[in-house]
Amino acid sequence: MRPTAARLLNILVPVKRRVRLTIDYAVKIRVNPDQKGVDLNVKHSMNPFDEIAVEEAVRLREKLKDEVKSIKVVTIGPAKAAETLRTGLAMGADSAIHVETPESSPPPEPLGVAKALRALIERQKDGVDLVILGKQAIDDDAGQTGQMLAGLLDWPQATFASKLVVDPTKKEANITQEIDGGLQEVKCKLPLIVTTDLRLNEPRYASLPNIMKAKKKPIEKLSPSDLGIDLTPRLETIKITEPPKRQGGGKVESVDELIAKLKEAGVVGR
Amino acid sequence: MFAARNVVRRLPQRSIRRWAHTQPTFNPVTEQDIARFQQILPASSILSTLAPISTPVAELSNFNNDWMNKYHGKSTTVLRPCTTKEVSEIVRWCNERGIAIVPQGGNTGLVGGGVPIKDELILSLGNMTKIRSFDPVSGIIVADSGCILEALSEYLAPHNYIMPLDLGAKGSCQIGGNVSTNAGGLRLLRYGSLHGSVLGLEVVLPDGTVLDQLTTLRKDNTGYDIKQLFIGAEGTLGIITGVSILAAPAPQASSNVMLALPKYENVLPLFREVKRQLSEILSAFEFIDRRAYELAVKHGQGRALNDEDVEGAECFVLVETSGGKREHDEEVRLKRFRLLCNILTRTQKLNGLLESLMEADEPLINTGVLSQSPAQFSQLWAIREGITEAVSKEGKAYKYDISIPVASFKEAVDKTREQLRSKGLLRDDAVKHVVGYGHVGDGNLHLNVVAAAYTPEIEAALEPFVYELVASYKGSISAEHGIGVMKTHALPYTKNPTSIEIMKRIKALFDPKGIMNPGKVLE
Structure with a gap:
């Protein structure tokens, strides 16, 4: 029996390439001389937690087959952020939405992003059953977007997921969350917001045939005004500084000298 | 022909005795x-x-x-x-x-x-770790020989330069050792050998004299270029204490792709096509056979490819591109990669179409994966670079680092496996794997035999077999690893008697008492 429309899942995966392009964690970060930001003249790529989110959506389709009707990736950012969408499409998403912002505009904040996502979700004709997104972006480490979106939509949220099992028939999902004391399993009704943790999966490489296919997949372009939202930041960055430089160690010739040094540093009692 | 080689075959034993006497x-x-x-x-x-x-x-x-x-x-x-x-x-x-x-x-x-x-x-030399000077205009770095290769790379990074060589051992190996052994590695295709990028050396000669040739000149055409003798001398002529080396401008954009090939025969046509399409942004073209790939994955080196991408692949090729200005290059790179992908996939599509009509045009590749982030870029490299380590974890490795015509890479691996099989040594408690990987761009094959233990039987089956095999291709018994103590007896397979005689005279000239690294390179 073919599943009825009511059982089909529409999945939305917001991804971020920040600063507006997420700085890759393999690249060393340097603070700008004005201490208001970091040197962006480095390589960028998709936020790794978002990569995990895309991977999870694609795995859901592999498991649930036709029951996943659509996987849409969405990003907010300047023209170049479209590359990130192509990556998501090459990994297996069906289509993409690019909310394009001017090259010169400051990066949107979590609340702005959450409002934009809400507006996008409300525009989807078939609705959205599941939003999977990274638990945080590794550039600003805000870790707020998923939760704010759940609040705005009044949907259930399952954060820090390390396992996700969706039952489209019952319209519910079981999520294993990583919490301080270990693992916690929660059951949620769809529609649902899930934020991904590191151990949820290991994202795949994009294969050449899929990269080719991705080029033909549609990317819908929108502007913030199309969504009726304002992405102007409400926070002001006062100062960014590098962590203090690690002091080099020294060698001591004897135990006595070591103890003397430790006392001098106030690490051991006199 | 092999019969004639048997004369040479007895050389090792005889020469060991001679070593003791002379x-x-x-x-x-x-x-x-x-x-x-x-x-x-x-x-x-x-x-x-x-x-x-x-x-x-x-x-x-x-x-x-x-x-x-x-x-x-x-x-x-x-x-x-x-x-x-x-x-x-x-x-x-x-x-x-x-x-x-x-x-x-x-x-x-x-x-x-x-x-x-x-x-x-x-x-x-591990305590000699000072960087003596660096000129950000010329890119010439002068450093103590004990500097770790990776440390030099890290030092250069903020200046937008890279070391002209890179190898799997970069986190431990030292620049002095790299120069002494004339290490090749992964960037040789792009930046050439150390004979070109080393501009000067400081060497302590065997009598204690310091030979100061630590120049920072790109051009110095003044007679015999003595420093060249120390590059690849493996410490038999003196101890390198300082190195002046020409760093290369850091490519602002790098990318890599791992291609899965249905059969080995496609490597060469692919290499031609890749060179044609990528020309000056091609920076590495590495070959990994299926068994080597599986060993690397088994021992957790890098992130494995998706199962469906590995299916039906006889071997893999890792292609790296890197180039100048980021924005510009990124576009060029993507365009060229796409063009290449188009060509490769078009062949594939064409194939599907034409296959039924005429069994002519076959696809060069099954599929491939393109790194999407610096993290994936490193993970793909980790597969290739991790093979050495994976082989060591799997068992005791007999490593042959040979230069032979690229077209013969697979044949050499197959023949070696056949040799071991014919000696009844291809079994779990003797030889577990015979794998091949290496730098196609430089004609350098790493032929590794993974055994349960080092035994005289296996060694006898491999040597001089492998050396004879190399000689039959007019190849080199040591493409980049050097001679060390392992291959002194095999030197005659690649170097003729006249060359060896001159090497001995050079050794005697620098080191009349023979105290420098005795028993290495020359018997």
Whole structure:
């Protein structure tokens, strides 16, 4: 029996390439001389937690087959952020939405992003059953977007997921969350917001045939005004500084000298 | 032809005996020598099992044994000087006293060139880690020979330069060792060998004299280029203490792609196509056979490809591109990669279409994966770079690093496997795997035989078989690993008697007493 429309899942995966392009964690970060930001003249790529989110959506389709009707990736950012969408499409998403912002505009904040996502979700004709997104972006480490979106939509949220099992028939999902004391399993009704943790999966490489296919997949372009939202930041960055430089160690010739040094540093009692 | 080679075959045994007879005998390090070394060096720079230092033997084991635990020395003493002057004074003393010296860098060599054969003194350069100068305009860096390759790369990174060589052992190997062994590695295709990028050297000669050729000139056409002799001499002519090397401008954008090939025969046509499409942004073209890939994945090196991408692949090729300006290059790179992908996939589509009509045009590749982020870029490289480590984890490795025509890579691996099979050695408790991987761009194949243990039977089956095989292709028995102690007997397979005779005369000229790394390179 073919599943009825009511059982089909529409999945939305917001991804971020920040600063507006997420700085890759393999690249060393340097603070700008004005201490208001970091040197962006480095390589960028998709936020790794978002990569995990895309991977999870694609795995859901592999498991649930036709029951996943659509996987849409969405990003907010300047023209170049479209590359990130192509990556998501090459990994297996069906289509993409690019909310394009001017090259010169400051990066949107979590609340702005959450409002934009809400507006996008409300525009989807078939609705959205599941939003999977990274638990945080590794550039600003805000870790707020998923939760704010759940609040705005009044949907259930399952954060820090390390396992996700969706039952489209019952319209519910079981999520294993990583919490301080270990693992916690929660059951949620769809529609649902899930934020991904590191151990949820290991994202795949994009294969050449899929990269080719991705080029033909549609990317819908929108502007913030199309969504009726304002992405102007409400926070002001006062100062960014590098962590203090690690002091080099020294060698001591004897135990006595070591103890003397430790006392001098106030690490051991006199 | 092989019958004629049998004459050479007996060379090893005979020559080992000859070594014992004709090589000068050396004096062991004594407590008096230690007393002298204590005048030259601070206490922290001397490790010795002799009184009054009395270091536990275990602390010397990292110096006495190579990292594969294949070669074992019995040295009593390791000296770790910090300056060229200290090296010079140590060497002068040893020369007077007739004490043999093994210069040691990061001890990452693969042919036993950096560990003692007997009880030679080990002179470790690991404490010489100063960067002496760097000119951000010319990109010339002058550094102590004990600088770790990766440390130099990190030093250069903010200046937008990279070292002209890169290899799997970069986190441990030292630049002096790299130069002494003329290390090749992963960037050779792009930046050429060290014979080109090393501009100058500072060497402590076997009598203690410091030969200062530490120039920073790109061009210096003034007669014999003596420094070239030390590049690849494996410490037999002197100890390199300083290196002047030309760093390359850092490519602002790099990308890589791992291609899965249905059969080995496609490697060469693919190489041609890739060269044509990518031209100057092509920076590496590495070959990995299926078994080598599986070993790497089994031992957790890098992130494995998706199952469906691996299916039906006989071998893999890792292609790296890197180029100049980021924005511009990124576009060029993507365009060219897409063009390449288009061509490769078009062939595939064409194939599907044409296959039924005429079985002519076959696809060069099954599929491939393109790295999407620097993290994936490293993960793809980790598969290739991790094979060496994976092989060591799998068992005891017989490593042959040979230069042969690229078209014969697979044949050489197959023939070696067949040889072992015919000797009944291809079984779980003897030889587990015969794998091939290497630098197609340079015609350099790493032929690795993974065994349960090093045994005389396996060695007899492999040697001189492999060397004869290489000679039959007019290849080199050592493309980039050097000769060390492992291949001295095999030198005649690649070097003719005239060349070897000249090498011996050069050795005698620099080191009349023969104290520098005896038994290495030359028998």
